[in-house]
Amino acid sequence: MAEKQYKIGEFSRKVNLSSFTLRYYEDEGLIKPRRNQNGQRFYGEQDVKWLKFLLHLKGTGMTMAELKQYVAWRAQGDATIQQRIKLLRRVKQDAEDQIRELENNLAIVNHKIDWYSGKLDETINADEDFEQYLKKFE
Incomplete structure (x- = not known):
C-alpha cells in the first residue's frame, strides 16, 4: 500500500499549523517536503511524526x-x-x-x-x- 501523500493544505490541517508556517519551516531547513512529478510539494506520515516531534522540542523553549x-x-x-x-x-x-x-x-x-x-x-x-x-x- 502506498504512503498517504498530503498536499500542503492537508498537511497544514493535520499538524495544526498554517501553510505560511510550514513554508517558513521549510525555508529554515526543519522540514523537507518531497515533490511529485508536477513539482508540487507533498508530505507523508513520517513528516507528520517528525514535525510533531519538532513541535515538542519547540514547546520546551528550544x-x-x-x-x-x-x-x-x-x-x-x-x-x-x-x-x-x-x-x-x-x-x-x-x-x-x-x-x-x-x-x-x-x-x-x-x-x-x-x-x-x-x-x-x-x-x-x-x-x-x-x-x-x-x-x-x-
Missing part, C-alpha cells in the same frame, strides 16, 4: 537556532548523537528551570487569591498586608 542545529546533527547521522544528547539535556534543564519558576509564580498568585479571600471573609486581619501574610509560608 530556539530556532537550536532546532536548526539539532536537525543538522540528525542529518549527519549517529556520529552526532553525543552532541544531540548534550543539547537535549541542556534544553531539558532550561525547561525544568522554567517550570520551577512558573510554579513559584503560581504559588504567589494563589497566596494573593487566598489573601484577598481572607480579607473578604474577614479571616485575615484588616491591618495585615500581603507581605506579612506571605511570611507565614516561609
Whole structure:
C-alpha cells in the first residue's frame, strides 16, 4: 500500500499549523517536503511524526537556532548523537528551570487569591498586608 501523500493544505490541517508556517519551516531547513512529478510539494506520515516531534522540542523553549542545529546533527547521522544528547539535556534543564519558576509564580498568585479571600471573609486581619501574610509560608 502506498504512503498517504498530503498536499500542503492537508498537511497544514493535520499538524495544526498554517501553510505560511510550514513554508517558513521549510525555508529554515526543519522540514523537507518531497515533490511529485508536477513539482508540487507533498508530505507523508513520517513528516507528520517528525514535525510533531519538532513541535515538542519547540514547546520546551528550544530556539530556532537550536532546532536548526539539532536537525543538522540528525542529518549527519549517529556520529552526532553525543552532541544531540548534550543539547537535549541542556534544553531539558532550561525547561525544568522554567517550570520551577512558573510554579513559584503560581504559588504567589494563589497566596494573593487566598489573601484577598481572607480579607473578604474577614479571616485575615484588616491591618495585615500581603507581605506579612506571605511570611507565614516561609
